[in-house]
Amino acid sequence: MTHRRFHRIRFTALGDLHHQGISYRVQLENLSQGGALVGSDECLMVLPGDDCVLSIQLAEGEEPLVASAQVVHSFFSMAGVRFLGFEKDGERRLIELLQASAGLPEPPAPEQGVSPPAAWKTPFPDSPAAFPACPEGA
Numbered sequence: 001m002t003h004r005r006f007h008r009i010r011f012t013a014l015g016d017l018h019h020q021g022i023s024y025r026v027q028l029e030n031l032s033q034g035g036a037l038v039g040s041d042e043c044l045m046v047l048p049g050d051d052c053v054l055s056i057q058l059a060e061g062e063e064p065l066v067a068s069a070q071v072v073h074s075f076f077s078m079a080g081v082r083f084l085g086f087e088k089d090g091e092r093r094l095i096e097l098l099q100a101s102a103g104l105p106e107p108p109a110p111e112q113g114v115s116p117p118a119a120w121k122t123p124f125p126d127s128p129a130a131f132p133a134c135p136e137g138a
Helices: 090-102
Strands: 009-019 022-031 035-039 051-056 065-075 078-086
Touching: 009 090, 022 090, 035 051, 035 065, 051 078, 065 090, 078 090
Parallel strands: none
Antiparallel strands: 009 022, 009 051, 022 035, 035 078, 051 065, 065 078
16 A cells, blocks of 8 residues: 555546547546546546646636646546646645645745744644544443
């Protein structure tokens, strides 16, 4: 079993998955800094290891976030992708969205050399570490 490097958030948005000349209309199911899970009303003809481009409409009226990606899981109408790179300011926009969804403060600029505050190290509400252990005999 592999462990995820990034926390996922539930986030729904419409987008397009472009693969080998075919564009699939997809719905984003969840999102992390490292990738996304998408679903479609049609069969996604993608295989693990295939390269693709994912375009996500994060908010109405905004330019879509566009990322080059690699398929890591696929099953009929669902695909999990790992982000390989972003167009324009896509990575910054993704990080801002994730921080806002988690209610975390803005990180310091890298050149400041400041270590992250304790709030960044706390478990997310749905992680097992966020729940206290059951007392013995319970």
